Amino acid sequence: MRFRLGSIALFALLLVSACRPFEPATPPGFVELEDRYGRSEYRATTADGVVIGIRAFDNDPKGERAFWVRALENRTRDMGGYALLEKREVKDRAGLTGTQLRFGHDEGDEPYLYYLTVFVTDDRVFILEAGGARAQMQRLAEQIDWSVKNFLHR
Template structure:
């Protein structure tokens, strides 16, 4: 459920993981993601770590990614302050996308250090995602940004 614009905006990578939620299975994604897991109903959570190039702060990266998502049809629902397990402040951008008569939920959580941008993506069909939202939030909170 990654937006191509994110790939274009961010370059480079490092390894980052988070706790796999109960009922989800972790997948070996090779170079695409540092971590990716899904459940049997298509709810997905994934982590990508990229170089902070161009060098920007949390405000820069969250705004840049928000603009790209809106341009591709994602409708913003909320912006939530989040924190990683190791204390890094982040911003979670929550969206809905209408696709083939279905409502798809997409959360993008962004954490920034001087060297890296860590993006946690979570999403799926709203009918299946919403009951698991607390599990997804807990998994995002287990992230160690480093």
């Protein structure tokens, strides 16, 4: 009976983890905000308010990474009033190449940074986000980079 319950619990755990089309990597110093988002979203935060997140969408209409990067860049600048500071290529844990857009935005006297990282497969578009006050984002730069490098698409 104990083996059967253990097997059922293991199967349920595998089923839950299989619901997301990705495997997030919560870095040290961040806490996952569980049960607040749907199966294709993830959020984690620090005590100081830096937030990281992941969203997954169907790649429909089918577009290459360059298309999705440009669409997100335009939307973030035009709708959000963010200035593009830097664009760089990154890789996830499986070696998939993505593009990271780094934006800046001032709210009152305080500068903020917002990073969008885009990975694209034939089936899905994955958007990894990180944002917060510039001083906090700079202090947590290694953890944020680690979460991108250890992200795994499925």
